[in-house]
Amino acid sequence: MKLKGGIYWGAGCGGCDVAVLDIHEKILDVAEKMDFLFWPIAMDFKNDDVRAMEDGEFDLVLYSGAVRNSENEEIAKLLRRKSKTMVALGTCAHIGGLPSLANYHTKQSILERVYSETESTVNPEGTMPLERSTVDGNELELPRFYNTVKTLDQVVDVDYYIPGCPPVPQQIVNALTAVFNGELPPKGSVIGAGTKTLCDECPREREEKEISEIKRPLNMIPDPEKCLLEQGLICLGPVTREGCGARCINSGAPCRGCYGPLEGVHDQGIRMISALASVIEPKEEKEIDAVLDGIVDPLRTFHRFSTAASILRRKKI
Amino acid sequence: MKYTYYPGCSVKSTANLYQESIDAVVPAMGVELEELDDWNCCGATAYMSVNEMMSFAISARNLAMAEKFHRDVVTPCSACYLVLNKTNRYFNDYPEVRKKLGVALEAGGLSYSGNIRVRHILDVIINDVGLEKITGLASRKLEDLNVAPYYGCQIVRPMYYGFGAGEENEEGFDDPDDPVCMDRLIEATGATCVKYSMKTKCCGSSLIGTEEKQALKLCRGILADAENNGAHCIVTICPLCQMNLDVYQPKVNSLFGTKFDIPVIYFTQLIGLAMGKQPKELGLERLAVKMTRPMKQILQGA
């Protein structure tokens, strides 16, 4: 019997859906094995249609994007109920992704920024989005905008994770193949990516590290053969799971960490702080500070993709 | 080099000759002293004897007003120097003092964070201007002039110097028992420095009004040691010491039957003399014990 699948897009950019399409002709193999009943970006299938399904009727649901509003949460819970296997697809669903940078702000400050403060906004009446409003006598409703962006597993039970922003298409193929063949690893595993960090697949040469200056890619042309971190660029490769094929690094850009941390690492960004500070050269406080001054916006550099999954999760309010 | 200048009460009255000589010499050294507007008395030793916290408070008002300029405060008076530094020290070391002073200053619309360094003008001239500069400015030949440096007591008390919480300047800017910086300065002006032992002994200035005889005894010791070692004059850095040794010198003589005739001048007056300035520009004619004939002869190069 053909398997039943669903794909959903929460708070994210849609890149993950594109990544699914980017498996190109292999999509035909997939279509042979599985019917996608629910995929809002590609087909019309209402939420109520999902509600009408049996619990556990989906064999597989790929949920991409973070949980940012009540609609995301509602659908996540619904899909969880209706599926046997729920996979967090992509960085946002996995560890919060870029949207979770919003956790350093509050709902209120974000709304104010977007609807009144930005330089391009003209909003003299101070109109703000309302959850409920009446237009021509009809009550309209918007999902509730959350204060805190959450990872998928902070809302529902997740079976597997496919990391990446976006995931490499081949990885999606691998993951789907595993599902089709019933060769799934233990629950909670990351599938379709490696077990070591990016350094393992990084082709650059590495030496012992002693960093005496932090640089930015816009200020230098890195040596193409040598480890970027050793050259003073903040590369999150050492704290990031391999699997992407060192895409950024091969184009000369340091890793920014979208594949998330390895098993057992509690906080990717904080771990990078520990690792990086360990190999900074100076010993005097002033000199240390001088080196650290080279890191522009350390918090968002280290936690670019993982704020929602960080230990403290958000800015204290 | 620009500093916030805190002259202190004496310099504005009994020690006006000190001020005159400072005005005469510091511009040539590249030192700019901007007087702290509306400064008040530091409290000296007397206020401390009546109410400690108020004494700190009036001192702190000066420090608070000076803080906004982010420059070192410079004072020519050793007593002001010690009192202001001590206020800083207590402010930074004792939270209860800091708290009270903070509240009191606030009542006056002021605030202080404890980060103003207070320095003596001698320290500035020696360490910021430098002796080479002094030597360069000296044009009058003074090598026959025997000068006894008198440091007095309060300038070298390192336990109150240094600034910031818990920070102590172990060394001050010279040794408490055997300071030599003014010796070096005298040599830099070209004059001959007299070695003698009493250079840091108390002159008794704070006792002169109340226990006069005791204070005069202390003066006698200093004058005698300087005279025995062939000093033509004594050079000092503190208005209180100068007044004691100068104005009370005739009284020492009458009380103990001595015949001291030793002019007591300010170190800035000596520098001025070395620079070739006239005694009148330097306020030297205001001395109670006038310049002696040998001294004048030396100045005239005879």
Added chain:
Amino acid sequence: MTFEPKIVGFLCNWCSYTGADLAGTARIKYAPNIRSIRVMCSGRIEPTFIMKALYEGADGVLIAGCHPGDCHYQEGNYKALRRHRLLKRILHEYGVEPERVRLEWVAASEGERFAKIVDEFTDQIRELGPLGIKDSLAEAMKDDIDPHEADKEESGVANEA
């Protein structure tokens, strides 16, 4: 009642833990707010531990190691220093005052100093007030509920009652 902060100490075995023991042997009294975890070297202390402690309810974290140059393992304390310098740079964006995480050098002979640091730090944290990361998270999440779900839950509760 005055707020009594919870402070977690991470002490290196050779200097700081020994110094803290010395305060005990000398019966020097200090605030009971600190509870210490012994590690072999301040170089073992990961910033992750600190974040974890803050998350679990610590209002302040004290890291203590050997004085520079005196590390039992030669240089572990410099690593602790550098990690601390970097960690401090991000704390405020989590709404955590950087002063809540303090690094001090305490030698094995400095029992008195250890006690003084603890007392001072306790006062400082007491003045800063509770950190309450978990409470704050809960507070932030309070609004993050699907309004429909909330309605359902409310009515559910009402029915049961």
Added chain:
Amino acid sequence: MLEREVVYESVLDHDFLDEIYSLPGGHEIKKCIQCGTCSGSCPQGAVMDYAPRKIFSLIRAGFRDEVLESNTIWYCSSCYSCAVRCPKEIKITDVMYALKRIAIKEGKAKKGRKASALSKNFVRMVNKYGRNHETELMARYILSAEPFNALNFVPQGWRLFSNGRLPLMPHKIKNIEQLRKILKKIDELEEM
């Protein structure tokens, strides 16, 4: 009833040490090892009723009145020689100040009558003008403390005046109100 002329514990004030100890700067006092460096360094040691070292042992033992009524505290000229040399870093001069204040407050400054008069007049002068006014200070002091000895001060006064070193008019700071507000606040705080 038995009789023996010794010092009985009941007449001593055993809180005196802690009274001094609890002042800012008074902390080191308990550490005194009675080495005598202070007394040996004091320019007035010889004329004091008790040289500084002994003051510390008297404080420790609780001889409150002996300390406060001694001339020692009034002979201290604040030269800080003792304090800078003390091997235990006791702020001796500051302790002397504290004793002066207690003595004045409790009316025990008999031997310091003149010094306390001078100090009080000085304070009055600063509170009035914000700065010291030497001429008025001396005049007031002589009137209050040494009216019969006024002539003694004339020669010095003249030497200053004739050399243009004695201004007759006081200088009042502009913002004297601010200074007074600060002082008033301290007064309130000290009362609490």
Added chain:
Amino acid sequence: MSERIGVYVCHCGTNIAGRVDIDEVVEFAKGLDAVTLVREYKFMCSDPGQSLIQKDIEDGLINRVVVASCSPLMHEKTFRNVCTRGGLNEYLFTMANIREQCSWVHVDVERTTDKAKGLIEAAVRRTRLQEPLTKREVPINPRTLVIGGGIAGIQAALDLAEAGKKVVLVEKEPSIGGHMAKFDKTFPTLDCSACILTPKMVSVGQHENIELMSWSEVEDIGGYVGNFNVTVRKKTRYVDADLCNGCGACWEKCPGTRVPRKGNVHEKLSIGPTTSIYIPFMQAVPAIPVIDADTCIRFKNGKCGICAEVCERNAINYDMEDELIEFEVGSIIIATGFQTFDPTPIKRYGYGKLDNVLTAIEFEIMNCASGSTGGNIRMADGSEPKSIGIVHCVGSRDKHYHEYCSRVCCMYALKYSHLIKEKIDAEVYEFYIDLRCFGKGYEEFYDRLLGEDVRFVRGKVAEITEVPIEEAEKGKLVVEVEDTLVGKVRRIPLDMVVLCTGLEAHESLADIAGLCSVSIGKDGFIIEKHPKLGPVATTTDGVFIAGACQSPKDIPDTVAQASAASSAVLSMITREKIEIESATASVDEDKCSGCKICNSLCPYLAIKYDEEKGVSVVNEALCKGCGTCAAGCPSNAISAKHFEDRQIFAEIEGILSA
């Protein structure tokens, strides 16, 4: 097998029970997860206390142990042994320190009890996650390095050598002997110092088991207990030790002049030749001279060569260079001794300015019969002093310099009084704060001095001046001091003043301590393993201390400690093997991606990169378990055994929950 934790709460008499509500703590512990048994006892460390635990383990009631008592630094070893005896891996045990960091330092019973609970919960949670570790043993190299050839080093080296063990004795001066070689007499027995020291020096020089490296300095120490690698720099003497027979012709003819010490007019006081080629004193071991290149004419302008000419054995070699020698030892004894405090900063005592103000060491040399004054006490002008003041506590008991008491000054000061009275007809004043005559025969010596008409003045000298007030003070040194027992300030004119300068840690000690990874206290001396129960051991296994490197000591105490150190070494060597740290770091090769971040973190170079596997590997023999690499590892591939992330996380949760 599930975890069954036994929690044992110690009262420690009233030490803990007086401040911590034991009943409450016991009840609390009973409620913790995985705790199956809680017991309390008056003294857990006592035999019955230990048996209690052992029996519970043997009876199978528990398989993990938490003892809430004193500091692990105090009794961790004790209770680990209990576990081992009971058949339980010792790493399945944790101590909760509810004494040193709890009951002893807090006042409020309720809050102290709360804290004790938190510490116990932390220990319990951590213990659940602990893993058994296997003990590792390494062989012990029976050779010992002794650093410093003063009386401490000499004694330690001889004790070991006599026991048949090999010793390398490294001394930075040209001869062994140390300070003791400069003394004439020693207190309180007044033995001739040379008479008792010289035979020992000679035995060191001749002993087949002792390799003496004089004029040498330790440059580097690596490795670990039982297996240290040492590098020593043998400084060049410009004299070939194999050829030289110590005849003395060279220094007798040498035209160069060496200044033995800098300071004042007495800088030429010496107990040996003051020529540029010299031996430090006549009884030197080895009796091989050294050329002082700073003053040697040959080295200054190439115009001399007399020593080479007169040397019949052609031992002089101006081209000789320093040599680096590497060797291995199993244990190290630090015996670097002391140096005396330099009184120059105390300006009011006038040292360096006033000619007849001397330091103790100068006066010691002046008294030494083989010294340059032939043991005669002389002023700078060569005349005999008629009065001498001896000033105690110079640089000691003073917060500006050293806060501690130097312990030996009182006694050597009394010895000086005696020597002066014996040699010349002079008045002697002792200016002291407290006389500390605590050793065997010391009080008796003081008693004897009281009868020798020494004038004791209790008071720390305020000032020494040459400015006279009275006629009798002219040309004299005047001591100003409060005679505190009389209560008067006195001025005492004297011909000579001796400053009893305190003892301070030798300037080389900090470096040596760094090489051996032992800690220095704020007084500058080495911190011993335990002030009472471990006075010769240090916090680094295999490194021991003897003599004044630990604290100021007199000769009897130094010799006693040296023998103690050597016997500690012997007892270690005799075991032939030693257990070393099991709680090391290890790399999970499945996780390590070879990023090389950890490679530069290890101070012991225990982490190497395996090119073939592409991962980093820890050499556990070199690892000392600091855990720095684990904290720096970005992928969590390195774990610090016994201090794993999850264990510490559990501890954090526990400590904050109660």
